[in-house]
Amino acid sequence: MIMWKPTTIFNEQYIHIGDDVLIGPGVALSAGMVPGQECLMNPVVSIGDRCLIGRGSGIVGHFSISIGNDVWTGHHVYITDQNHGYEDVSLPISKQSQPERAVVIGDGSWLGHGSVVLPGVTIGRHVVIGANSVVTKDIPDFSVAVGVPAKVVRQFDETRQEWIQI
Helix, strand or coil: CECCCCCEEECHHHEEECCCCEECCCCEEEECCCCCCCCCCCCCEEECCCCEECCCCEEEECCCEEECCCCEECCCCEEECECCCCCCCCCCHHHCCCCECCEEECCCCEECCCCEECCCCEECCCCEECCCCEECCCECCCEEEECCCCEEEEEEECCCCEEEEC
16 A cells, blocks of 8 residues: 555556555655666666655665565665765766665565665664664674664574673
C-alpha cells in the first residue's frame, strides 16, 4: 500500500515492491533522473516483503538499491545509490560526474528517523541504524550503528550468544 499522497513516483517499471509493504505519505520513490528514462538495470529499486517505509522518506535509485524483507524505516529516511562528483573545481556540480554504486539493506533491519544511506553501502541483516545517522560504509550483520558517519557501537556475537559493546 502506498499512502496518499506520495511526493514523487516515477519509472515504476524499474521499481519492484514485495507483498504486504506499507509506504508512508510524502515518500519520493524513483528510478532514474527523469520520468520516462530508460534505465540500465531492472529492477533499479527493489523493496522486499513486509517492509515499512516511513513518511517523508526518499528512495532514489539510478543503478541498484536492494532492500530486503522485513526492513522498516523511520520518517524522513533517504537512500540513494548516486552522488555528485566534485573533482574539477572549475565546473559547477551539475556538470560533474555522478558516480553510481549499488546499495543493499539486509533482511530485518531498521533505519531510524532521518538516517541517510549513501552509495556503495551494504547494511547487513538485522541491523539498527540510529536516528539521524549517515551511513557511509558497510555495516555488518547483527549490529547497532549510530552517528555521522555511522559507526558500529554494539554487535551480537553469534558464537557467545551475547551483545558486545564496541
